[in-house]
Amino acid sequence: MRFDILTLFPEMFAGPLTESIIKRALQAGVIDIALHDIRDFATDKHRTADDAPYGGGAGMVMKAEPLAAAIRSVVSSRLSVAGDAPEPALEDGPRTTDHGRRTLVVMMSPAGERFTQRVAEELVGYNRLVLICGRYEGVDERVREALIDREISIGDYVLTGGELAAMVVLDAVARLVPGVIDAESHAEESHGDGLLEYPHYTRPAVWEERAVPPVLLSGHHGEVAAWRRRERLRRTLARRPDLLVAADLSPADREYLRSLGWVPETRDIPAPKSATE
Numbered sequence: 001m002r003f004d005i006l007t008l009f010p011e012m013f014a015g016p017l018t019e020s021i022i023k024r025a026l027q028a029g030v031i032d033i034a035l036h037d038i039r040d041f042a043t044d045k046h047r048t049a050d051d052a053p054y055g056g057g058a059g060m061v062m063k064a065e066p067l068a069a070a071i072r073s074v075v076s077s078r079l080s081v082a083g084d085a086p087e088p089a090l091e092d093g094p095r096t097t098d099h100g101r102r103t104l105v106v107m108m109s110p111a112g113e114r115f116t117q118r119v120a121e122e123l124v125g126y127n128r129l130v131l132i133c134g135r136y137e138g139v140d141e142r143v144r145e146a147l148i149d150r151e152i153s154i155g156d157y158v159l160t161g162g163e164l165a166a167m168v169v170l171d172a173v174a175r176l177v178p179g180v181i182d183a184e185s186h187a188e189e190s191h192g193d194g195l196l197e198y199p200h201y202t203r204p205a206v207w208e209e210r211a212v213p214p215v216l217l218s219g220h221h222g223e224v225a226a227w228r229r230r231e232r233l234r235r236t237l238a239r240r241p242d243l244l245v246a247a248d249l250s251p252a253d254r255e256y257l258r259s260l261g262w263v264p265e266t267r268d269i270p271a272p273k274s275a276t277e
């Protein structure tokens, strides 16, 4: 999968992309990341990428022309790689989505839809993600209208720029690309099926008088799995009861949750049939 990042500060990406899992995925060619400096698409001699807002007010606004030129250059390079000179990372078959599109242009924005694991799962369906990092007060609205497919916020707070947000999206999507981490690691992960993950332990069996739950040392796979499932349910109820509304719950899960005092939300219970109609 290919990630193209459009930014005024490409150097910011050096650290996160040169360590651990993302580094290995890059080396293995499973993912491919290209950084594009939006300033390289400015045409004046000062390489101006921002200007004062029409209507007045604080701060600067990212200009339409350099950003639009950068987006178009990246998106059209997709067309050329589909032709005679294929780039390896884009050659691994059409991973088409509902729209049959292989490239998605995403703008990082605090006014965008909230980024969740579900959104990450949708984004990994594209062959190429173009992530646009805003700065200052944001970008000229007309670029958004003309060229942006989707706007994503990583949370309800305001960052100084979209770079950290793009790294968050890249990281969460990249680890879903087949081959980046063990397929097994995804199976029972937090948020995968709407529940949080169970707690983990490693050696020693007793640390500062705290023992690992005995069931994990029993070697009994069935009991370990049942314990982990209950821990997931217990943790989700304690920390994020809101997630239970949409979680994938079996009748046994529901019974266990009720034994812990869970009261399902009313909309979770089938409405009683009216006796008069």
Ligand code: SAH
Residues within 6 Å of the ligand: 107, 108, 109, 110, 111, 132, 133, 134, 135, 136, 137, 138, 139, 152, 153, 154, 155, 156, 157, 158, 159, 160, 161, 162, 163, 165
């Ligand atoms: N004036 C804007 C904030 C601009 S912050 C407003 O009030 O909405 C500058 C840039 O940082 C934005 O263009 C966006 O790219 C990025 N950014 C800030 N907070 C973000 C968030 N929560 N999620 C994603 N991107 C964010």
